[in-house]
Amino acid sequence: MAEPFAVKDCALISIGTGERAQNLRELRDRILTTQPGSIYHHFWGGLLRPSFDDPEYQNDFAAWAGRGLHDTRLAERLSLIDPSEFQDLEALRRELVEVVEERLEETEMVPWAKSDHQFYFVRSQIVVFDTSLRVKDVDGWAALLPRFPVSSIFYHFIDARRRTESRNDDFSEWLLGFGDEHTQLIYRLWAIDPYFSTLSELKSELASILGSYLQARQGQ
């Protein structure tokens, strides 16, 4: 029997790192040296900070390539980078540099932005705290899920992949503690692509998977 699941919540605040880039070469150089937290912020931070649900570009680097540099080809390639595919932030950083360098080699002129459209590097500070909500089992999880703040979904479903050795989300880690009992549910959680959804959409998707899983169990 697994321990009760302790629901944590988190709040994020952005901090400017003071680094900036006005052209693509400067962007490459800053990406090489900026702290990992900044790479993380520019891929995932949009979920927790004020932002517009951008249908065109999936991360800040892609958005700047499109709107600052006006380099649509680069913007599309950067948009395709899915951070959840990479083992850690250093691997993500290498991929980012790879895509930027490939573009630098292709172009005769280094793409540049106007001085008031520079790329500013930002990192986050995350405060994590206990909500005092506890979940004993899968039924309890389904009942309590509507009360989970969306930022707790971020902490347990997205942030967990960076924080835990297994690179799993916290929910499936917890379910693994029940032995083979919830293997089907775990597989369904692993199949969720968290990158192209808002946190509210993720929460709804989790609720829907849980609901259909419990319904199927009752029918057995």
Place this chain on the structure above:
Amino acid sequence: MKNRLEDYAKIVGEDVIDQIRQLAQLLEGAKVIHVNSTKEGGGVAEILQWLIPLKRQLGLDVQWRVIRGEESFYECTKSFHNALQGNRVPIPESLLRAYEETNRKNAEEMRDELESADFVFIHDPQPAPFLQFCPNRKGKWIWRCHIDVSHPFRPVWKYLRGFVQGYDASIWSLSEFAQPLPHPAYLITPSIDPLSEKNMEISQVEIADARERFHLDPFRPIVVQVSRFDRFKDPVGAIQACRLAKKFTPFQLVLAGGGATDDPEGARMHQEVADAAEGDPDIHVLLLPSDAHRTINALQRIADIVLQKSTREGFGLTVTEALWKGKPVIGGDTGGIRLQVINHHTGFLVSTPEGAANRIRYLLRHRGKLEEMGLKARQLVLENFLLTRHLREYLTLMVGITHGSQERIELF
């Protein structure tokens, strides 16, 4: 009657309020002081008017103090404001001395209180030197800059930097405003209070009354710009845009603004705008008292389109207010307006009166697009620019700064 935190749950959801309460528990009883230069007029005072009562409801011991000075002090700080936004205005030595002396006197009066506080938030340059007059301070001191300092007049910034570099942290509205300083530069965008007199729902009767009071024709479209009479808000550019667009489509322009008590230039600028509008019955220049919140509310709701033709803008709370009322905004491509006016989604970004004129024509011709943008505009504010998000970020910063600038703080 101040609004209670739970009143906002109907708008933003219970979970958002729960989260704020949990964060605030970590700071219960903390003594907090905010210092700025005016109780009324302008965005900073408006933010403090809601922020402070809500922090008190959450169990924090919060005070609001205002620095007061003679005319020369305000002349000096208005010059700072202009210089930080890029105007090359050298400031006479006599005004700088008046500025420092005013700060010394005010800080002396408040010293005991300031030195014993757990958190002191100093807003904008006016009271920035307070820090150096409080050598025995025990808490964290944070300088909150509300101004667009992306291209400051360097000599003035260099002078002010001497006063702000000793703070434990600074807060900026946008990353592009943050100047290099030897402490963490937190980024917090401002917000509006959806239940304040300026933003609450009001009746159609009240809206119709305002239309009648200002002699606005109900049968022709109305474009409204609400802002202080300040050069950087470019009210004269708004009039030029109106004149260009009116050649093609009939509408009325309302330029409505009040003065802040710390802005000695306001009256001069108002006269300049009145002169520019003279002789045109379709341009209405309204000088409103600083507490005319419901009137502003009504004017923004009367508007078909809201204009904010600023050439520099710290954030642009009047843009937020308009978006919240479901109005597309045609805004200057600068500062915080860019964060709110998502080009072609919640409005249009423009760089010239000609650009503004084109967009006015376009939106008045395409009513469907205007409505669609209005819906997106309100949603953008709901998700990002209401005071609950702002309050959460202040609390997060306060918890964060007491634990250093480390990336992750786990409190369980």
